[in-house]
Amino acid sequence: MELNFYMPTKVIMGKDCIRRNESLLKEMGRKAMIVTGASSARSNGSLADLEETLDSAGITYVIFDRVRSNPTTGSVYEGAELAKKQQVDFIIGIGGGSPMDAAKAIALLAVQEVTEDELFAGKYRREALPIILVPTTAGTGSEVTPYSILTNDKAQTKTSISSPVLFPRIAFLDAAYMKELPVITTINTALDALSHAIEGMLSVRATRLTDQISQESIRIISGCLKELIDWKESRKGNELSLTTREKLLYGSMLAGIVISHTGTTAVHSMGYSLTYFKNVDHGRANALILPAFIEFAAKGDAVTVQNILKAMNLDSIAEMDSLFRRLLGDRERLSEEEIAQFADIAIRAKNILNSRIAPTREDLVLLYRQSR
Ligand code: NAP
Ligand code: FE
Numbered sequence: 001m002e003l004n005f006y007m008p009t010k011v012i013m014g015k016d017c018i019r020r021n022e023s024l025l026k027e028m029g030r031k032a033m034i035v036t037g038a039s040s041a042r043s044n045g046s047l048a049d050l051e052e053t054l055d056s057a058g059i060t061y062v063i064f065d066r067v068r069s070n071p072t073t074g075s076v077y078e079g080a081e082l083a084k085k086q087q088v089d090f091i092i093g094i095g096g097g098s099p100m101d102a103a104k105a106i107a108l109l110a111v112q113e114v115t116e117d118e119l120f121a122g123k124y125r126r127e128a129l130p131i132i133l134v135p136t137t138a139g140t141g142s143e144v145t146p147y148s149i150l151t152n153d154k155a156q157t158k159t160s161i162s163s164p165v166l167f168p169r170i171a172f173l174d175a176a177y178m179k180e181l182p183v184i185t186t187i188n189t190a191l192d193a194l195s196h197a198i199e200g201m202l203s204v205r206a207t208r209l210t211d212q213i214s215q216e217s218i219r220i221i222s223g224c225l226k227e228l229i230d231w232k233e234s235r236k237g238n239e240l241s242l243t244t245r246e247k248l249l250y251g252s253m254l255a256g257i258v259i260s261h262t263g264t265t266a267v268h269s270m271g272y273s274l275t276y277f278k279n280v281d282h283g284r285a286n287a288l289i290l291p292a293f294i295e296f297a298a299k300g301d302a303v304t305v306q307n308i309l310k311a312m313n314l315d316s317i318a319e320m321d322s323l324f325r326r327l328l329g330d331r332e333r334l335s336e337e338e339i340a341q342f343a344d345i346a347i348r349a350k351n352i353l354n355s356r357i358a359p360t361r362e363d364l365v366l367l368y369r370q371s372r
Contacts, residue, residue: 003207006164007257009144013173013250018049018134022057024170028130029089032061035079035103037068041094046134046177050092062086067095067102070158070275070282072151073116076102080109083129090130090169096189097140097149097282100133104148104166107131120152120159128165136177138248139189139283141196141256143171151276157345158272167260173253175245183232185281186240186248187327190228192283193252194221195290198308199265200258202297204356210258211307217258218311220251229326266359267293269349270367273342278332287328291321292370293359300357334372339365 012021025032032054034047041047047063054061064079083091083106091110093103107128108114114124133143142148146166152159178186197217200210224244231239270293271285280288295317298305305317314320334342343364352358359367 001208003209005207005209005261007144007167007260008164009168010170011144011173011253012170013253015174015176016049017172017174018046019053021172022053025053025059025132026057028132028169030059031086031088032059033079033083033086033088033091033106034061034063035067035091035093035099035106036063036065037095037099038065040096040136041065041099044136044177044180046094046136046174050094050134062088064106067099069096069098070151071098071102071105073119076105076109076150079106083110088129090132092132092134094134094136096135096137097142100135100140100142101148101150103133104128104131104142104168105150105161108148108161108163108166119161120155122161124163126163126165128163131166131168132170132172133168134172134174134177135249135252137181137185137189138175138178138245138252139192141193141252141259143168143173144253144256145260147259155345157276157349171253173249175242175249178245178249179242183228187228187232188281188283188287189252190221190224190248190283191287191290191324191327193248193255194218195267195283195286196255196259196264197221197251198290198294199267200255200262201304201308202265202301202356203262203354205262205354206356207261210261213254214258215307215311217251217254218308219313220247220254222312224248224251225323225327232327263354264351265293265355266346266352266364266367269346269351270342270364272349273345274332277338277342280332284328287324288331289367289371291317291324292367294320295370296359296363296367297355297357304356331372334368339368342368
């Protein structure tokens with residue numbers, strides 16, 4: 001048996017985990033840059049906890065709060081300029097996948113001169129400032145991956161930059177920060193995490209160990225889906241318990257460990273066009289495609305698909321499809337012209353060949369048609 005498993009991030013989960021680990025922050029340096037989105041880090045209490053802990057540790061900091069969903073290269077170069085000017089020792093990203101991914105790119109660009117073309121071509125040194133991440137959505141798993149996914153306008157898609165130096169040193173997981181996360185974002189991010197765990201099992205790089213972690217993640221996240229549907233359909237305020245929030249956060253972290261080793265597959269490659277051209281949330285974009293892709297994959301790898309369904313506690317792909325239809329509601333319209341354009345872009349993505357049952361361009365067209 002061959003195995004190559006590397007996960008250098010210290011994962012600390014639990015109530016008040018930032019405040020309880022001041023000593024770990026002290027080891028990182030004397031000055032930090034905090035990277036966040038527009039406002040959620042301020043309103044969910046995570047930024048205040050971090051600021052208090054840094055103050056108490058005698059660490060000074062600057063805040064860069066200009067990251068928006070699906071981070072642009074413009075924003076990360078701007079952040080890196082500030083990090084250089086302020087001579088910070090380390091970077092702390094708080095938020096969903098967007099600020100966390102931006103924090104990673106900023107950490108890399110703060111220590112080397114790299115053009116945008118070089119960045120997307122993977123032409124950079126294995127060097128970055130130390131990174132700490134605090135996820136406030138339960139979806140991307142970015143807190144334990146070596147990836148930063150940025151909007152690539154030249155290629156009209158989203159492109160992943162990847163390096164072992166982008167693994168965070170520490171990930172602090174406190175589900176209390178997700179208390180006010182709206183129902184739609186909670187669903188979309190949970191489905192992103194579920195997609196990571198499932199795609200991991202369908203990847204050419206899957207191993208016995210990643211399959212075990214995937215199945216645990218799939219079981220945990222799938223066990224929360226009924227509650228998410230009830231919450232969505234009741235149209236009431238926040239009804240998700242902290243226990244369920246913790247399960248989602250734990251399950252998405254596990255799925256992040258999976259994709260750190262397996263990468264994602266055709267599902268993510270196809271989803272990027274839905275986000276880039278139609279502004280569909282990342283997790284939703286994957287979830288729109290996933291049931292159709294599972295059906296496609298079952299033709300070549302029925303055993304793995306059976307194991308995925310078993311972990312989801314479902315009997316058939318049809319059951320999965322109807323579950324996803326309730327979670328996703330009305331679907332986006334896709335014209336034949338759009339489908340042809342998206343298939344042309346997706347077929348060039350490297351993650352297509354990362355799928356054990358790899359689709360052709362014609363397959364991609366059929367999969368997009370089934371997903372609308
Ligand atoms: P996001 O774009 O980071 O955030 C979505 C929205 O949720 C933002 O409006 C944000 O507001 C808000 N939000 C975040 N936390 C909140 C909280 N606790 N309470 C209330 N609102 C909150 O969404 P995401 O789905 O987490 O991340 C998606 C990005 O991650 C995509 O760019 C995707 O490509 C990437 N991704 C990365 C990896 C990886 O391995 N690196 C894997 C999968 C996906 P604010 O702007 O105010 O913060
Ligand atoms: Fe994802």
